Amino acid sequence: MEMDQLRKTAAEIVSRDDVKYLIGWKQGTFGYRIAPSFVEDASGAAELLFSPLCTANLATYLRLVETLPVPRGQEADTRKVALMVKGCDSRAVAQLVVEKGISRDQVVVIGCPCPGVVDVALLARKYPETEIPAELKWNGSGFTLVRSGEEIKLAREEVLAEKCRLCRYPNPVISDIMLGEQVIPWEPSADSGVAEVEKKDYAGRWAYWEDQFSKCVRCYSCRNVCPLCYCQDCILDRLNPTWVNRAVNFSENTAFHIARAFHLVGRCIECGECERVCPANIPLGRLNRKLAREVRDKYGFEPGADPEAEPFQASYKPDDPEDFIL
């Protein structure tokens, strides 16, 4: 995709009267970081970019934005929000529509077909970050890293993010404007890390997760970054009744992770953001992917694939599986 085309289209969109702002990606302050950018006028569109470093799923901002009550006598700003999405991100938008978290006509979806993004942490381990922002480009077969005037070719498999290895929707499923050419979907990798846990026995699985959940510091970044964790009032913050104690210990951490994972059943669109942002490196993706697979295999539901669908947990089919019922 040409950056010029992206910036020109973005500038046109933010100049529209019915658009409040556009959320896209811009270069970060150092290394391989990319920062979300809230563009309010055409001039701001010049900093937008789309590259293999754009891992963040910006759909989360559709529900995350906090607004103050509209003062008496003034009218609420009902203009649309324009949003740049990759394939996975577009599923988040679609699923938010399904869940009635947003209404479709409130969002201008700018689709960016995505040949796969990188795992920034993995990349930084191989080629350490410096204080100067670096650039990464797709080059057909893999990536080209440009930093300090030097170009390094990287094989795709070497640094591709795990979510992209497993990706089945590289092209946005919904969009108002599509930028660039559709990419040809690739064969998703069979190894999602779920099988590795599944093949353990109960004690082994418990030991595995006990180890993981014990590391949690409860910063709630996994919850906040998740586009489908969109409740205004989360049960985890409730004190009356207290579902999950504030204390940080293995018991409460496990309760938190069960609650979080369960609330994403039939919602998770496998964008991998929870795993990416976790400062404790907890493999939350495995938990989510396992449940997403069960939802898909047993109930035939694919979150975010169809904006007209019924929300999974608020609907049923007469022939849902019930082999576990006595």
Place this chain on the structure above:
Amino acid sequence: MSAMLLNKEKWPDFIGKLADKKLWVPQADGDAMRFAPIAEGAALPLEFSNTRVPPKQVVFPQTETLYRFQLGQEEMEQPQLEEEILLLGVRPCDARAMEIVEKLFRWDVDDPYYLKRRALTTVVGLACNEPCVNCFCPSVGGGPASTEGLDLLMIDLGEKYLLEPVTAKGVDLLAAVKEFLDEAGTDAVKQKEQVISASMQKIKRSVDTEGIPKGLPGLWEDSLWQRVSASCLGCGTCTYLCPTCHCFDIQDETEGFEARRCRMWDSCMFKEYTLHTSGHNTRPTRRERTRNRINHKYSYYVDKFDVIACVGCGRCINLCPVNIDIIEVLRQVKEAL
């Protein structure tokens, strides 16, 4: 006692001799590092810039019981803090943070828990040979070999550690392991200076804090707060992993008739932090919360305790999922002044 040298081969002996205290050292945990108590004789890993969770967790645990009691009864049982702790491999920035936070915990009323734990802890620092990409400690009064908050500073000189005692506790510690140490000559001191100045060279990022503490409150309504907080997720990563963040919540927890009152880290980036029971929130959006975080570190704390409550460890920059970079925020503040 003056500076001493410890041959790295004697590390296990050194550690073994100190085993009467509970030892905490940085340990590998996947790709990250964290402080954890160790078994005897473990090596001190050196290939790390810093741990994800700062060692403040040792003197200010994430969850700490203040006292426990039986429901319906009035007797409160307080924890007996007696175990001596040896905290090994603390980076100078994190030790400095403990010193800074202590000012608050001593302010007017002493906080018995923090001060007791601090008194029971001997902090052995490890000077930074390889600062991380976002380290900026020299800009806020620290440095790769700063000794503030440390009892003993270790400097890695390749095959040997140079051990410099800072406090009486550090001297005692050295005396206890005298048999493994050699007198440090002028060579070692010269070598140390080289190592530290090489390290200083590797610190690329900086902040000019001049005028910020006085000027920050004047930027209350500046548009920069909206700009820098727009992408904030409102998670607690920056504050929980900050070595100087010290805010906490107090909650009562019960199981059956067993109950305790405990305190746990809290984050000013959470909506609930200032939410009144009535539903009124004094900091209703992330704009106000971000503003408060920066102001607290760079202005309020300076007013009260005459020191910036940021030690330049770079954790919040490294780990922010959306690249909210305090150096960049401060640059914008400076620009707006």
Place this chain on the structure above:
Amino acid sequence: MKHNDNPYIPYTATVAETWLETGGERSIKTFKVVLDDEELRENWTHSPGQCAMIGLLGVGESMISISCSPTEGKFLRFSVMLMGKVTQALHQLETGDKMMVRGPYGNSFPVDAWRGKKILTIGGGIGQAPLRPIVEYVKANRDHYAGLTMIYGARTSGDLCFKGEFETMIKRDDLSCHLTIDVEEEGWDHNVGFVPSMLMDLSPSPENTIAITCGPPIMIRFVLENLKKLGFADEQIYTTLENRMKCGFGKCGRCNAGGMYVCKDGPVFSYAVLKDIPEAFA
């Protein structure tokens, strides 16, 4: 007074007397409590305007202003509005029950510096609770103050606190007392109207006067506006703040408004200080 070695440990106190001030969903209940430990009770001192952390073990604690003056006797009074988890539990307490108290916390009204001045209190709803100690203090030391005027309002007559006390105070001629409710009611023979407009109707002279106000934020805002209109200087206006607090002595970091810790630098602020604290009226 001397703290425990551990400032987090509360004292046990017994509810000596308790009654409902107002009813409804957000009812207000007043507790008169006595510290159990005799030595503590005898040595306890607090000043008008200070707060205490009260609560129950296993439920939690809330910062509540002490609504009695030390001149009244060896007991403490708290008026608690039913809001959340802790206040719900407190409202269950009856005479003879135990509650936990620690404090007193915060600064207080500079009653000594105010000697010889006229005191004007302007309260709304539960906001009268932190004002009550100053009223009682001035009543007890009436000779030292040039005057005492009270303006107190609530939504309805049923929402007025300390009604009995006001009824007796109205009859006294050494102080002036004005009650008001928002809307006309049958059987109500005092004023009708909002507190800020009541203040304008009375138009007290700012000369040698200290005005203290507490109430809902919206009321405070208009009261301040009107006090300025009447010619009160910033230094003559005082108010008390509240914020979410956990420790009460400047450690937990939750109550800061701008650079001020409400639990240590407050809760009493003069408007001269307050107007420069940007978060104070947020």
Place this chain on the structure above:
Amino acid sequence: MSDNYEPNIVAFLCNWCSYAGADLAGTSRMQYPANIQIIRVMCSGRVNPLFVMNALQQGADGVLISGCHIGDCHYMEGNFYARRRLGMLKELMEFIGVDSRRFHMSWVSASEGHKWKEVVEKTVEDAREAGPYEGFRRRRIDW
């Protein structure tokens, strides 16, 4: 595991069918294990998965949820939702390593006193086999 271990089972029963079924079992003087602590809810669809989580956290060794047969729900479709949600909860619990024998779900109608007895026997037996649950219990509060 000691031989005299008695599992603690928390059972969430819907008001209209299963609770009545359990009642019938009682009034018919059927003998069944006394390890069950019944919590009556209006509908199996009311059972929040967090209830199950909290029960395990606070000392249950097993959890049973019972409602009306599919098609018999007093609220027409409550048990359809319950089936879907709790089915997924079971998957989640198993994946993180909670023994599937600790979690059961059944349909018991008001007239099925006998079935209730069987369900309880099966649940208690399974929980007994699985042993005392420590997992993520809020352990006796330590410092």
